[in-house]
Amino acid sequence: MQLLVNGKTLERPEGDTLAGLLVALGADAGRVAVLVNDEVVPQARRAAAALHAGDRVEVLTFAGGG
Amino acid sequence: MDFTPEEQQRYARQLALPEIGTAGQAKLRAGRVLVIGAGGLGSPAALYLAAAGVGTLGLMDGDAVDLSNLQRQILHATADVGRRKVESAAAKLRALNPQTELRLFPERFTAANAAARLADFNFVVDATDNFASKFLIADACHAAGRPYAHAGILRFHGQVMTVLPGKTACYRCVFEQQPPETGASPQGPLGVVPGVLGTLQAAEAIKFLLGLGQLLTDRLLTFDALTLRFREVPVKRQPHCRLCGDPDHARP
Ligand SMILES: [Zn+2]
Numbered sequence: 001m002q003l004l005v006n007g008k009t010l011e012r013p014e015g016d017t018l019a020g021l022l023v024a025l026g027a028d029a030g031r032v033a034v035l036v037n038d039e040v041v042p043q044a045r046r047a048a049a050a051l052h053a054g055d056r057v058e059v060l061t062f063a064g065g066g
Numbered sequence: 067m068d069f070t071p072e073e074q075q076r077y078a079r080q081l082a083l084p085e086i087g088t089a090g091q092a093k094l095r096a097g098r099v100l101v102i103g104a105g106g107l108g109s110p111a112a113l114y115l116a117a118a119g120v121g122t123l124g125l126m127d128g129d130a131v132d133l134s135n136l137q138r139q140i141l142h143a144t145a146d147v148g149r150r151k152v153e154s155a156a157a158k159l160r161a162l163n164p165q166t167e168l169r170l171f172p173e174r175f176t177a178a179n180a181a182a183r184l185a186d187f188n189f190v191v192d193a194t195d196n197f198a199s200k201f202l203i204a205d206a207c208h209a210a211g212r213p214y215a216h217a218g219i220l221r222f223h224g225q226v227m228t229v230l231p232g233k234t235a236c237y238r239c240v241f242e243q244q245p246p247e248t249g250a251s252p253q254g255p256l257g258v259v260p261g262v263l264g265t266l267q268a269a270e271a272i273k274f275l276l277g278l279g280q281l282l283t284d285r286l287l288t289f290d291a292l293t294l295r296f297r298e299v300p301v302k303r304q305p306h307c308r309l310c311g312d313p314d315h316a317r318p
Contacts, residue, residue, distance in 0.1 A: 007297055031245045040240060040304050058299050060286065062245050063218035063225055065255055066107045066195035 001053035018049035018057070025059060033060045073165065077119055090276045091119060097275035100124035100187035102175045102203060104151040106260030107217050107267065108193035109141040114268035115191075116159045116166040120275065123159065124187055126171040127151040138257030175199055180206035189274050190214035191267045197244045204229070204237035208309050213274060215267040215282070221254040223290040224263045227282055227301070228270045231310065234283035235301045238309040259291050 003010050005021070012021060018041055022029050034041050035058040041049050051057070069077070069088065080086045097120045101108045104127040115123055131139075131146045131154050139151075146154035152170040159168060171183065175194065180202065184190065190212055192203045200218060207214045208231040216237050217226040229236050266287070273279045286299045305315045 033240045033242070035240075035299065035301070038300055038302060040242070040301075042242060060225065060240065060288070060299065061220060061223075062197070062241055063220040063223070064195070064197040064200060064245075065219040065224070065252070066103050066105055066193050066217070066260060 001051070003051060004054070004056045006057070006059055012051065016051050018046040018051060021051060021057065022046065022059070027059055027061075031062045033062070034058065035060070073119075076163075076165075080118065085278055086276065090278070093275050093277070094119045094272065095121040097189070097271075098122040098124070098187045099189045099191060099271050099275075100126065100183060101191045101193055102126045102199070103193035103195060104139075104141060104155040105129075105135065105193065105195055106138040106219065106255065106257065107195075107264035108155070108191070109139050110261050110264035111191045111193055111268040111271070112141065112155060112159060113162065114265060115271060116163045118268075118272055119163065120166060120271070122167045122169065122187075124169040124171065124183070125152045125155055125159075126173065126175055126183065127155075128172060128174040138255065138260055140257075140261070175202060175206075177202060177206070181210060184210040184212045187212070189271045191264075191271060192216045193264060193267065197247075200237065201244045205309060207231055208236060215270040217260075217263040217267050219255045219259050219263060222256050222259060222292045223288065224255070224259050225286050225288045226263050226266050226270075227286045228274075230281070230283055235303045236307060236310045239304045239307045239311075240286060240301050242308065256291055259289070262289055262291075 001014055003012055037056050077091050099115055099120050101112045104125050129151050131142045131149050131151055133147050141155045141158050150172050152172045156168050156170055211231050213230045215228045286301050288297045305312050
């Protein structure tokens with residue numbers, strides 16, 4: 001299935017979860033905020049969050065510098 | 067609303083903009099902006115705010131200038147190493163625009179001083195360099211109802227977002243809680259990254275004071291210097307947000 005991840009299309013297997021996607025992206029789960037179709041998905045809910053074709057996923061890295 | 071001939075010349079290009087004019091310039095002169103952090107983000111933000119004629123500029127920073135700051139903190143010069151950042155910054159800002167009244171706070175922004183500092187200003191620029199301060203500013207600005215521009219940077223990229231507390235999505239709507247410290251020594255950022263984002267924070271402060279245009283609210287703007295791409299991510303208030311959400315709303 002095709003997802004739109006940070007504005008780019010990405011092919012992922014059917015049944016993929018948000019947690020699975022983050023692993024595939026190499027994201028540090030504790031240091032990213034994730035939105036699926038504009039809704040924030042807290043870290044505790046990402047393993048159970050199934051992704052569907054066409055989902056828009058935004059992975060935002062915590063940035064603490066100044 | 068009277069401007070001296072010198073002010074008329076200094077601000078001639080802004081006064082010539084119909085969207086600003088003398089009425090707008092008077093709003094800037096009446097404006098009081100607190101810049102928290104006189105480093106990479108705070109340098110361009112404070113310089114542009116003073117240059118534009120913001121009447122009162124607060125500068126808050128407990129640190130002294132270090133040689134390793136100069137690669138990105140353009141308010142400070144080699145001769146300032148060891149000097150308090152707020153004093154080093156004030157010297158440059160006074161030289162740029164002596165008409166801007168500076169209020170210097172050589173201290174960190176803390177839970178203890180937050181309310182007193184925010185009370186005297188009508189817009190805040192979060193130019194801090196650590197998560198504890200960024201979350202504290204989010205919480206304190208929410209409690210005080212003080213609008214502010216957030217920015218954060220990392221290596222070659224960063225993000226910026228304006229918050230009107232109680233009206234638009236807050237920092238915690240997106241970044242729910244402070245991440246654990248990594249303990250790793252900081253890498254970067256490339257100096258131009260806070261340069262770009264601090265400049266955008268100044269633009270937001272100026273637009274807020276003027277009541278002009280659309281603020282960067284309910285959207286987070288990300289900037290990546292390596293691809294030279296900006297992306298706008300829509301964000302909305304989360305009913306379960308621990309800061310601005312409905313306290314009766316069940317946590318997921
Ligand atoms: Zn919120």
